[in-house]
Every structure is written in C-alpha cells, then in structure tokens.
Amino acid sequence: MHQQPVKLGCHNVWKLYGPHPERLLAGGAAPDLDAIRASGHVGAVRNVSIDVRQGEIFVIMGLSGSGKSTLVRCLSRLVEPTAGEILFNGKDLLQARPKELIDIRRHKMGMVFQHFALLPHLNVLQNVAFPLQVQGIGRAAREARAEEVIALVGLEGREAYFPRQLSGGQQQRVGIARSLVVEPELWFLDEPFSALDPLIRREMQDEFLRVQQLLHKTIVFITHDFDEAIRIADRIAIMKDGEVIQVATPEELVLNPAADYVAEFTRYVSRAKVVTLGRIAVPGAAEGAAGTLPETVRVEAVANEVEAAAAPFNVIDEDGVVIGHVTRQAVIDVLVGRGGRG
Ligand SMILES: Nc1ncnc2c1ncn2[C@@H]1O[C@H](COP(=O)(O)OP(=O)(O)O)[C@@H](O)[C@H]1O
Ligand SMILES: [Mg+2]
Structure with missing residues (x-):
C-alpha cells in the first residue's frame, strides 16, 4: 500500500496503577515488570509506541488483562497516561485543554465497546441521533443523518424499536451506527463482537469490513481473538503484560513471529x-x-x-x-x- 500519513501516533506511553506511578518512572532507566510489581504497581501499559496510519484497520490483540483497553483509553485520553506522547493529526493530545478534548472526542472520535450502553428509553433512531443532539443539531437534520447510518448498518425498518426489542447483534449494530453518526476521523472499537455468538460474530466482521470499504475510516480495533484479528486487520499489534511485542501484517505475524508468545497464536492458523x-x-x-x-x-x-x-x-x-x-x-x-x- 502507498504509505499513508500517520493519523494517530503514540510514543513511549505508560500507564501504571498504584500508589506513586510518576515516581516510578522519574528515574533514568525504565522499570521492568518485576520492579513495577515489587513496588505494588500494575504495569497496564508499558512503553508502547505505535503509529496508526490514515485509513488502516489497526488491530490490538492480546489476552485478557494484557492492557488493550487501557491503551485504547489512553489513545482517546479517557485514561490519563502516566507518561508518553500521543499525537492526533500531529497535535499533542495530552496538551489539549478539557474543552478542546471534549470537542475532539465529540466530533472526531467514535467509540464502540463490548457492552455498548444504549439508552433504554430511546428508540433506535433516537439512540443513533443522540450524539448529534448533544452537538446541538436540530431534530430534522440529525434524524435524517441517523437514517443514513441506520441503513448503512442494515437496520432499516427498525428505527422505532427499543433496545430491549433487539437481539445482541442488532444492539451492537445500533452502537456502531451511533458511533458513526458524527462521521469520526478515528474509530475505536474495543472488543465490539466478543460477546456475540460465533456465527453472528463472523457476520458482523463481514459487515464491518463492508462498511469500512465504503467509509475508509482510520480504525483501532481491539480483540482477544486471533482469528478475528487476522481476518480484519491491515496490521496487528500483539500485547503482553502491557507491552507491545510485535507490530506486523497478519501475513508477517504468521510467517515470522518475533517471539514464542506470538508463535503460539499463529501455530494453528492456516497459511x-x-x-x-x-x-x-x-x-x-x-x-x-x-x-x-x-x-x-x-x-x-x-x-x-x-x-x-x-x-x-x-x-x-x-x-x-x-x-x-x-x-x-x-x-x-x-x-x-x-x-x-x-
Ligand atoms: N483502574 C485500574 N486500577 C488498577 N488496575 C487496573 C485498572 N484498570 C486496569 N487495570 C489493570 O491493568 C491491566 C490491564 O487491563 P486492561 O487494559 O483492562 O486489559 P485488557 O483490555 O487487555 O483485558 C490488568 O491487570 C488490569 O487489572
Ligand atoms: Mg479490555
């Protein structure tokens, strides 16, 4: 692929939980996992550097507890990193003032989580239009825009349904539509399909790829499922104990795993x-x-x-x-x- 510009750069980002995380990083040398643990801290994200390029599907893959959600929350600054630099469109996100940050999240970032909290008292149309309502956009305009994304995710005709009247897969589609309604530049999805049955999950992956073919978003997609990762990713970052241990295309990961840990995931993947x-x-x-x-x-x-x-x-x-x-x-x-x- 022709090299696209970096949309989101993340350099030497750390997130430590514990009594005095800053002090732990204040010394010259970066602490190793043992030192972090011995001092009563959790190394949720350790010295992570990744560049997400415009228009790519960048997957972060790792077992439960490896730091994926913490990292993606650092990338949108829903969690304040202990150290490091995050550049969004070349601008330092960690320097953004609270109001500016809210604005960026509201207009430029879309987020989908595993258990997406739809508003139970609002129907599909109102749920999807909700972020535009928050932006202060008038009813006719926001509902027209919501109709478009509802059609995009295959929920046409269900506009008047309430969340409880929908299956799990349909609810995730509403969540996806709602995250897309503001036309985000950056789309974060944290295990969006992990709670769904395998067949539905596959169908959702296909749909997701179809939508991406149309929209060309820059995507950070998190999963603990290696098969899902190789199916949808342009590139994959493998995380372990808060660290990124390899970033590569699915092909490179399977053919040239950088560590035994990576090879374990790739062993049974058909070439x-x-x-x-x-x-x-x-x-x-x-x-x-x-x-x-x-x-x-x-x-x-x-x-x-x-x-x-x-x-x-x-x-x-x-x-x-x-x-x-x-x-x-x-x-x-x-x-x-x-x-x-x-
Ligand atoms: N608020 C928190 N306080 C303390 N530890 C946390 C907090 N959030 C996450 N952790 C720890 O950080 C590590 C990474 O968690 P997480 O990012 O949720 O992993 P994943 O999304 O890969 O399952 C885990 O050990 C988790 O227990
Ligand atoms: Mg998680």
Missing part, C-alpha cells in the same frame, strides 16, 4: 488465510494468463479460481502494474502448508 499473492508470485508476466489478480489478495480468497484455471494468473500491484504471476502449484503448496515461507 492460506494470511499469505498474499504478492508473496508467492514469481517474477515476470505469464504468457496467456488466465486473468489478473491483485497482490494484496489472500490465497484463500482465490484458491478455487486459480486451481480451476488452465493457466497461471498475473499479479498486479495497486497501480495495475504486473509484478509477477502465480501458478496453480504455488497456490496448492500454500493450501497444504508448504508455500509462502519467510
């Missing part, structure tokens, strides 16, 4: 789900190719097509330039777990 055509393409255009396919497409998505074709496919980059070709055999090698190595 075809992450390996892209760009990785297995052989240089040079194929004579009489069966067609062209983008380099960013994952093998799983086109395996049947390539396998069924009599000739190889040419592989093109985002400018439409042929970078090479893929053969039937190369695809089969990935499917049986031989291809696409490091």
Whole structure:
C-alpha cells in the first residue's frame, strides 16, 4: 500500500496503577515488570509506541488483562497516561485543554465497546441521533443523518424499536451506527463482537469490513481473538503484560513471529488465510494468463479460481502494474502448508 500519513501516533506511553506511578518512572532507566510489581504497581501499559496510519484497520490483540483497553483509553485520553506522547493529526493530545478534548472526542472520535450502553428509553433512531443532539443539531437534520447510518448498518425498518426489542447483534449494530453518526476521523472499537455468538460474530466482521470499504475510516480495533484479528486487520499489534511485542501484517505475524508468545497464536492458523499473492508470485508476466489478480489478495480468497484455471494468473500491484504471476502449484503448496515461507 502507498504509505499513508500517520493519523494517530503514540510514543513511549505508560500507564501504571498504584500508589506513586510518576515516581516510578522519574528515574533514568525504565522499570521492568518485576520492579513495577515489587513496588505494588500494575504495569497496564508499558512503553508502547505505535503509529496508526490514515485509513488502516489497526488491530490490538492480546489476552485478557494484557492492557488493550487501557491503551485504547489512553489513545482517546479517557485514561490519563502516566507518561508518553500521543499525537492526533500531529497535535499533542495530552496538551489539549478539557474543552478542546471534549470537542475532539465529540466530533472526531467514535467509540464502540463490548457492552455498548444504549439508552433504554430511546428508540433506535433516537439512540443513533443522540450524539448529534448533544452537538446541538436540530431534530430534522440529525434524524435524517441517523437514517443514513441506520441503513448503512442494515437496520432499516427498525428505527422505532427499543433496545430491549433487539437481539445482541442488532444492539451492537445500533452502537456502531451511533458511533458513526458524527462521521469520526478515528474509530475505536474495543472488543465490539466478543460477546456475540460465533456465527453472528463472523457476520458482523463481514459487515464491518463492508462498511469500512465504503467509509475508509482510520480504525483501532481491539480483540482477544486471533482469528478475528487476522481476518480484519491491515496490521496487528500483539500485547503482553502491557507491552507491545510485535507490530506486523497478519501475513508477517504468521510467517515470522518475533517471539514464542506470538508463535503460539499463529501455530494453528492456516497459511492460506494470511499469505498474499504478492508473496508467492514469481517474477515476470505469464504468457496467456488466465486473468489478473491483485497482490494484496489472500490465497484463500482465490484458491478455487486459480486451481480451476488452465493457466497461471498475473499479479498486479495497486497501480495495475504486473509484478509477477502465480501458478496453480504455488497456490496448492500454500493450501497444504508448504508455500509462502519467510
Ligand atoms: N483502574 C485500574 N486500577 C488498577 N488496575 C487496573 C485498572 N484498570 C486496569 N487495570 C489493570 O491493568 C491491566 C490491564 O487491563 P486492561 O487494559 O483492562 O486489559 P485488557 O483490555 O487487555 O483485558 C490488568 O491487570 C488490569 O487489572
Ligand atoms: Mg479490555
């Protein structure tokens, strides 16, 4: 992908809980986990640096308690970091005054949580329009805008329903619509689908990707589910004990895990789900190719097509330039777990 500008930069961010967190960081050297624990503190976020680029889906993945929610709350400054720097559109968010901060959150950030608190006495339309009401936008305008996002998330016709009349999945859709109604520049989703049944969860992931294709938001998406992460992410940051231990594309994570901890997650992932055509393409255009396919497409998505074709496919980059070709055999090698190595 052409390199997009950094939308949200987070540099050496710490969040320690305990009796005197600032003092712990005041010395020259950063304290390690043992020192943090021994002094009665919790190292919820430790020295995290990540850059989220415009238009990408940046996933933060880690087990429960690894610091994901604390980090995302630091990024929106719902939690005050103990130390570090957070740049939103290049501006230091930690220097923003309270009023400015409220304004940024209200107009430029959208948030969805696992247990999204819909207002029980408001119907779907009113719930979705609520953030615009808070902004002081008139009823007709805010309801017209709410109708648009309600349609976007597939809830057309349910405008008059109340939250208790909706399934869990539908309630999350309302939450998603409500977070999008202000047209946020940055969209934070903290385990939005984790409480849903697996089938519904998959459906919601597909819907989420469809909506993102239309909106091109900059997204920070949190999950503890590695399968969900590789399905939706452009890049993934893996967290453990408050630290980010690797940031990479799903493909790089699976093929080149930086630590045993990462390898544990990737061990049972089928390669075809992450390996892209760009990785297995052989240089040079194929004579009489069966067609062209983008380099960013994952093998799983086109395996049947390539396998069924009599000739190889040419592989093109985002400018439409042929970078090479893929053969039937190369695809089969990935499917049986031989291809696409490091
Ligand atoms: N307000 C708080 N006070 C003390 N410890 C906290 C607080 N919030 C979170 N923690 C601790 O910080 C760590 C990271 O929590 P959290 O960010 O919620 O993890 P995750 O979202 O990955 O499950 C956990 O050990 C948690 O108990
Ligand atoms: Mg959490």
